Amino acid sequence: MIDPGAHLHRMRNRAPLVQNITNFVAMNVMANVLLAAGASPAMVHGLEEAAEFAGLAGALTINIGTASGDWIAGMEAAARAAGALGMPWVLDPVAVGATAFRRELGARLMALGPTILRGNASEILALAGTAARGKGADAADPVAAAEQAARDLARRSGAVVAVTGPVDFVTDGTRAARVQGGHPLMPRITALGCALTGVVGAFAVSEDPFAATTAALAFYARAGEIAGAAAHGPGSFQVAFLDALHGLAPDDLSRSARIEPA
Amino acid sequence: MIDPGAHLHRMRNRAPLVQNITNFVAMNVMANVLLAAGASPAMVHGLEEAAEFAGLAGALTINIGTASGDWIAGMEAAARAAGALGMPWVLDPVAVGATAFRRELGARLMALGPTILRGNASEILALAGTAARGKGADAADPVAAAEQAARDLARRSGAVVAVTGPVDFVTDGTRAARVQGGHPLMPRITALGCALTGVVGAFAVSEDPFAATTAALAFYARAGEIAGAAAHGPGSFQVAFLDALHGLAPDDLSRSARIEPA
Amino acid sequence: MIDPGAHLHRMRNRAPLVQNITNFVAMNVMANVLLAAGASPAMVHGLEEAAEFAGLAGALTINIGTASGDWIAGMEAAARAAGALGMPWVLDPVAVGATAFRRELGARLMALGPTILRGNASEILALAGTAARGKGADAADPVAAAEQAARDLARRSGAVVAVTGPVDFVTDGTRAARVQGGHPLMPRITALGCALTGVVGAFAVSEDPFAATTAALAFYARAGEIAGAAAHGPGSFQVAFLDALHGLAPDDLSRSARIEPA
Numbered sequence: 001m002i003d004p005g006a007h008l009h010r011m012r013n014r015a016p017l018v019q020n021i022t023n024f025v026a027m028n029v030m031a032n033v034l035l036a037a038g039a040s041p042a043m044v045h046g047l048e049e050a051a052e053f054a055g056l057a058g059a060l061t062i063n064i065g066t067a068s069g070d071w072i073a074g075m076e077a078a079a080r081a082a083g084a085l086g087m088p089w090v091l092d093p094v095a096v097g098a099t100a101f102r103r104e105l106g107a108r109l110m111a112l113g114p115t116i117l118r119g120n121a122s123e124i125l126a127l128a129g130t131a132a133r134g135k136g137a138d139a140a141d142p143v144a145a146a147e148q149a150a151r152d153l154a155r156r157s158g159a160v161v162a163v164t165g166p167v168d169f170v171t172d173g174t175r176a177a178r179v180q181g182g183h184p185l186m187p188r189i190t191a192l193g194c195a196l197t198g199v200v201g202a203f204a205v206s207e208d209p210f211a212a213t214t215a216a217l218a219f220y221a222r223a224g225e226i227a228g229a230a231a232h233g234p235g236s237f238q239v240a241f242l243d244a245l246h247g248l249a250p251d252d253l254s255r256s257a258r259i260e261p262a
Numbered sequence: 263m264i265d266p267g268a269h270l271h272r273m274r275n276r277a278p279l280v281q282n283i284t285n286f287v288a289m290n291v292m293a294n295v296l297l298a299a300g301a302s303p304a305m306v307h308g309l310e311e312a313a314e315f316a317g318l319a320g321a322l323t324i325n326i327g328t329a330s331g332d333w334i335a336g337m338e339a340a341a342r343a344a345g346a347l348g349m350p351w352v353l354d355p356v357a358v359g360a361t362a363f364r365r366e367l368g369a370r371l372m373a374l375g376p377t378i379l380r381g382n383a384s385e386i387l388a389l390a391g392t393a394a395r396g397k398g399a400d401a402a403d404p405v406a407a408a409e410q411a412a413r414d415l416a417r418r419s420g421a422v423v424a425v426t427g428p429v430d431f432v433t434d435g436t437r438a439a440r441v442q443g444g445h446p447l448m449p450r451i452t453a454l455g456c457a458l459t460g461v462v463g464a465f466a467v468s469e470d471p472f473a474a475t476t477a478a479l480a481f482y483a484r485a486g487e488i489a490g491a492a493a494h495g496p497g498s499f500q501v502a503f504l505d506a507l508h509g510l511a512p513d514d515l516s517r518s519a520r521i522e523p524a
Numbered sequence: 525m526i527d528p529g530a531h532l533h534r535m536r537n538r539a540p541l542v543q544n545i546t547n548f549v550a551m552n553v554m555a556n557v558l559l560a561a562g563a564s565p566a567m568v569h570g571l572e573e574a575a576e577f578a579g580l581a582g583a584l585t586i587n588i589g590t591a592s593g594d595w596i597a598g599m600e601a602a603a604r605a606a607g608a609l610g611m612p613w614v615l616d617p618v619a620v621g622a623t624a625f626r627r628e629l630g631a632r633l634m635a636l637g638p639t640i641l642r643g644n645a646s647e648i649l650a651l652a653g654t655a656a657r658g659k660g661a662d663a664a665d666p667v668a669a670a671e672q673a674a675r676d677l678a679r680r681s682g683a684v685v686a687v688t689g690p691v692d693f694v695t696d697g698t699r700a701a702r703v704q705g706g707h708p709l710m711p712r713i714t715a716l717g718c719a720l721t722g723v724v725g726a727f728a729v730s731e732d733p734f735a736a737t738t739a740a741l742a743f744y745a746r747a748g749e750i751a752g753a754a755a756h757g758p759g760s761f762q763v764a765f766l767d768a769l770h771g772l773a774p775d776d777l778s779r780s781a782r783i784e785p786a
Contacts, residue, residue: 024305025289025293028714031549031715032713035714036757036759040662041661041714042660044619044622046590046591046592046625047593048625053622066305068307068310069308070593098315099306099314100311101310101314136279136302136304136318187297188297188298190294190297190303233298234294234505235294235298235501235503235508236501236504238294238504242760243760246757247756286551287555287567290552291552328567328568330571357566360577361568361572361573362576363570363576364573398580451556452555452556496556496560497556497765497767500556
């Protein structure tokens with residue numbers, strides 16, 4: 001039985017330094033989400049230092065949203081460093097099915113063995129080699145359509161795979177869970193999925209990746225519910241969401257989280 | 263007679279994928295503005311994929327705010343792809359008069375035949391070859407001072423030209439309109455002009471560019487009025503503005519828009 | 525006796541153009557903070573134009589948060605141009621102690637003679653060559669632990685040195701002051717320190733750097749207090765903070781600022 005409040009409590013006590021190599025759209029909101037949740041974000045991607053910095057961090061996240069040129073070498077160097085250190089790292093394959101460049105980059109990063117993979121249904125389907133309908137960063141396929149692909153991908157790659165959407169699905173190939181919560185406004189705010197990848201990284205420090213990922217999704221989903229109750233649109237949602245990530249107490253989360261085995 | 267509410271309704275039904283090659287300051291707010299309005303933004307600029315991605319999108323926007331190095335090749339490749347596909351693309355010549363580099367880049371992109379050009383008065387004057395006073399991204403010339411330059415530039419280039427400010431001016435060289443609305447706090451929030459360029463792109467998909475641009479400006483101006491009535495400063499304005507872009511109903515827009523032929 | 529309200533009044537009258545070469549996380553919030561305060565920000569970093577643009581600006585700020593590759597050449601060219609023009613420039617050495625790359629870059633930029641240096645205690649200790657505990661962008665050392673290092677660094681470099689935190693410390697090596705105010709939520713919002721560097725640049729135009737820096741810190745601290753009184757968490761703090769920077773009147777600031785000689 002996963003207790004997400006206990007995970008939240010331990011994460012906040014650790015206040016882990018999370019290194020993020022992410023896209024330009026997400027950087028600010030991802031850093032704010034991590035700070036609000038109680039972690040310490042560092043956006044360090046330069047080839048000159050990405051691998052060295054990984055030695056200071058507790059977790060690494062890599063997001064291909066606006067990858068190009070030298071950034072890719074920085075991603076690979078940091079992922080290799082994380083692997084060598086036994087540190088968890090999370091891959092966020094934004095719009096991986098959209099172009100030949102993204103498909104190739106996604107495959108190269110998968111080959112480096114991410115601890116956790118987080119994407120929307122279209123992205124997970126594309127990574128699994130199944131035809132997906134999403135073109136941009138927005139999902140065009142329902143989560144349920146990607147559950148089998150997620151299980152297969154988890155077994156094949158050894159990564160925990162999280163498919164996020166109206167109901168999230170998490171699996172390590174053997175265990176699986178669904179997480180309910182969130183709010184319909186969430187996809188109307190850019191980079192909340194990217195930012196969630198950072199939260200997953202923060203929760204994964206020194207924890208079982210499957211349980212930590214599930215707990216992180218439950219935390220995010222509950223904060224989304226709280227924010228949604230106060231919001232009048234995507235602008236006020238963003239404000240209320242950061243407040244909720246900061247204010248959500250572990251015992252409230254333990255009581256309210258909706259996690260079901262799948 | 264342009265009915266901006268009908269344009270808004272059709273844009274939301276299409277939920278067009280808009281590819282934006284924009285500056286680092288604008289990326290997040292531009293994506294949020296497009297999502298709030300009802301479009302699907304994709305910030306894809308890498309030379310490795312910018313042209314291929316244009317084949318998936320409904321419109322393209324190019325903004326020179328922080329252009330440098332490889333980005334310029336990505337801009338040109340995407341603009342050429344858009345031209346070959348007959349897809350509308352919008353040029354946003356941020357601070358084009360400030361440096362020799364920007365003047366040269368602005369001229370190169372104009373030569374690729376944008377469908378629509380959106381800038382402030384100083385930028386349009388600079389592109390038209392008329393002396394402008396603005397140095398940074400902020401306008402130092404009134405919109406009225408750029409109306410003749412806009413008409414000339416539209417005739418010469420074949421682009422619809424929109425000069426935005428306290429009262430917007432739009433022309434295709436033959437037709438022209440003025441759009442009233444907005445709020446004095448808008449220039450106190452960074453990148454709202456850049457984000458508007460994205461909205462113009464979203465409206466332009468499968469529509470007459472002059473009518474679509476005018477409708478997009480009326481939509482933005484009305485959302486600005488609504489936000490201004492609720493705001494206590496630039497922070498709360500931003501929040502209320504995203505909420506207003508999301509909540510504004512087509513029939514409200516049709517009733518309240520202030521568009522006049524010019 | 526430094527009157528921060530008089531400094532704020534003069535800064536707003538000048539509405540100075542401040543050129544910022546900053547990191548990707550900070551760009552948007554820094555521009556919004558400068559606009560809310562009453563300055564005109566320009567994020568211009570490209571090697572193709574950074575030095576030329578400095579000739580248009582009233583002040584320059586350089587932040588190493590996500591520096592890499594060509595950006596470093598742009599930083600050096602702009603800093604040299606500022607030096608040649610006698611224009612104030614401010615260095616923000618984000619996480620300078622974290623990696624060999626940052627230590628070397630910090631030393632190179634210090635050698636170009638910044639007018640003002642603003643960092644947290646861990647960063648100032650690292651630049652001064654004293655062992656610091658901070659790893660990422662967040663401070664792990666108290667301000668008081670960096671006061672002597674700041675005095676030494678100011679004397680050695682000729683720069684005004686500002687160590688910011690719960691109580692700020694400013695010194696030019698001879699004079700020194702402490703500034704109280706702000707709010708405990710401020711470190712829970714990304715890039716507020718980076719954005720403060722821009723405000724310091726805006727205040728420094730045509731002013732004594734020590735007095736201007738002290739006044740800028742007092743302005744920021746007071747706006748933080750006002751925002752903190754209205755905030756429920758880091759999301760609503762950000763909103764209230766931009767509103768407060770915009771709405772804070774010079775005479776309110778003069779009355780409420782808590783600046784003490786040190």
